[in-house]
Amino acid sequence: xxxxxxxxxxxxxxxxxxxxxxxxxxxxxxxxGAQTRAVxxxxxxxxxxxxxxxxxxxxxxxxxxxxxxxxxxxxxTCPSLAAKGHIKKEEExxxxxxxxxxxxSCKYIQNxxxxxxxxxxxxxxxxxxTNVQGEQQMKLDVIAxxxxxxxxxxxxxxxxxxxxEEEDAIMCATxxxxxxxxxxxxxxxxxxxxxxxxxxxxxxxxxxxxxxVGDINDVLVPGKEMVxxxxxxxxxxCTMVLTxxxxxxxxxxxxxxGEFVLTHPKIKCPPSGATYSVNEGNSRYWSAGMKRYVDHVxxxxxxxxxxxxxxxxxxxxxxTLLYGGTFSYPGDSKSPNxxxxxxxxxxxxxxIMERAGGAASDGTQRILDIVPxxxxxxxxxxxxxxxxxxxxxxxxxxxxxxxx
Ligand code: P6P
Numbered sequence: 001x002x003x004x005x006x007x008x009x010x011x012x013x014x015x016x017x018x019x020x021x022x023x024x025x026x027x028x029x030x031x032x033g034a035q036t037r038a039v040x041x042x043x044x045x046x047x048x049x050x051x052x053x054x055x056x057x058x059x060x061x062x063x064x065x066x067x068x069x070x071x072x073x074x075x076x077t078c079p080s081l082a083a084k085g086h087i088k089k090e091e092e093x094x095x096x097x098x099x100x101x102x103x104x105s106c107k108y109i110q111n112x113x114x115x116x117x118x119x120x121x122x123x124x125x126x127x128x129x130t131n132v133q134g135e136q137q138m139k140l141d142v143i144a145x146x147x148x149x150x151x152x153x154x155x156x157x158x159x160x161x162x163x164x165e166e167e168d169a170i171m172c173a174t175x176x177x178x179x180x181x182x183x184x185x186x187x188x189x190x191x192x193x194x195x196x197x198x199x200x201x202x203x204x205x206x207x208x209x210x211x212x213v214g215d216i217n218d219v220l221v222p223g224k225e226m227v228x229x230x231x232x233x234x235x236x237x238c239t240m241v242l243t244x245x246x247x248x249x250x251x252x253x254x255x256x257x258g259e260f261v262l263t264h265p266k267i268k269c270p271p272s273g274a275t276y277s278v279n280e281g282n283s284r285y286w287s288a289g290m291k292r293y294v295d296h297v298x299x300x301x302x303x304x305x306x307x308x309x310x311x312x313x314x315x316x317x318x319x320t321l322l323y324g325g326t327f328s329y330p331g332d333s334k335s336p337n338x339x340x341x342x343x344x345x346x347x348x349x350x351x352i353m354e355r356a357g358g359a360a361s362d363g364t365q366r367i368l369d370i371v372p373x374x375x376x377x378x379x380x381x382x383x384x385x386x387x388x389x390x391x392x393x394x395x396x397x398x399x400x401x402x403x404x
Pocket of ligand 1: 188189190191279311312313314316329339
């Protein structure tokens with residue numbers, strides 16, 4: 001594993017009051033770095049390019065569709081996005097190059113996860129570093145951060161990055177194509193990694209208000225202003241779930257090809273489910289609303305809901321997205337804002353969940369309407385099947401009206 005110099009050092013908003021920084025000194029990195037590689041377009045793509053929007057891509061095709069072909073098609077046929085005024089042609093292409101960089105980083109990280117014990121990648125960092133959360137960093141946390149940040153910087157499509165592993169926002173090298181800000185948790189759930197529990201990378205993409213200029217205010221906006229969001233789960237299979245504003249698609253990595261192959265053309269979260277996912281070990285600290293909801297699904301239903309809790313957000317959310325039910329990390333008397341970070345954990349997952357027909361709230365308001373005030377802010381979250389999240393909200397509202 002290459003010894004990358006720690007990425008991002010010296011390229012932060014230095015002054016506490018600084019919110020806009022002209023592009024910093026370009027990162028003097030080696031030639032390495034993934035750029036979009038041209039891939040042959042299959043005949044099917046030409047069919048799609050002529051008659052469908054990207055949101056139909058892969059739905060009615062019985063051909064072999066990869067993330068690369070999806071991204072390349074997105075860069076040529078995004079009428080659904082362009083028509084909605086979301087993004088213009090050149091912005092589509094830049095977004096596609098950014099996403100291609102994320103995909104390459106995820107392949108690299110999954111390769112490290114697979115080799116964990118064999119390549120001495122397990123365990124904590126040698127100098128026992130901690131991240132901005134004060135959490136002990138695993139070796140793979142640091143590698144995953146550097147790979148993600150380096151890839152995005154070298155894509156030349158970002159003005160600024162926000163990572164769970166870095167206290168301050170990172171200013172990217174100067175680029176005339178610096179159109180986007182990427183926020184990411186490079187390896188969520190890493191405390192589980194030594195026992196081979198599924199972990200994942202989570203990312204969200206915002207449009208920069210000013211081309212080529214890093215501005216912290218570009219991400220202190222409601223999560224609904226994201227233009228793309230996704231996660232990559234390193235589990236029994238390596239699965240990338242992605243939306244560029246429309247349908248939610250799932251791509252599974254075929255190791256023999258090194259390509260993410262479209263396996264879930266249009267993911268829809270069931271309107272209701274029979275599982276709830278929350279750390280019940282914290283129930284003594286819960287609000288009345290949370291306690292009432294969990295009692296309701298355990299004792300009032302025809303048959304009790306099943307509790308499923310892995311303790312790895314990407315794995316718990318992925319199951320909820322596909323099977324329905326709810327995932328919660330509520331605020332409580334011990335941690336009023338819960339544990340999960342709104343910018344690079346709650347927002348991307350809520351964005352995906354809503355575009356798959358699900359919902360995400362904090363018990364009183366829609367997650368994606370919230371405006372963060374700081375980049376590492378925590379916030380309570382409930383997400384999953386629309387009917388079940390509404391039920392959680394109802395119990396919270398009733399308890400609040402009773403002053404409980
Ligand atoms: P707890 C992993 O550390 C993580 O950040 C999320 O992936 C996961 O959902 C949560 O923390 C689990 O936290 O307090 O239940 O162990």
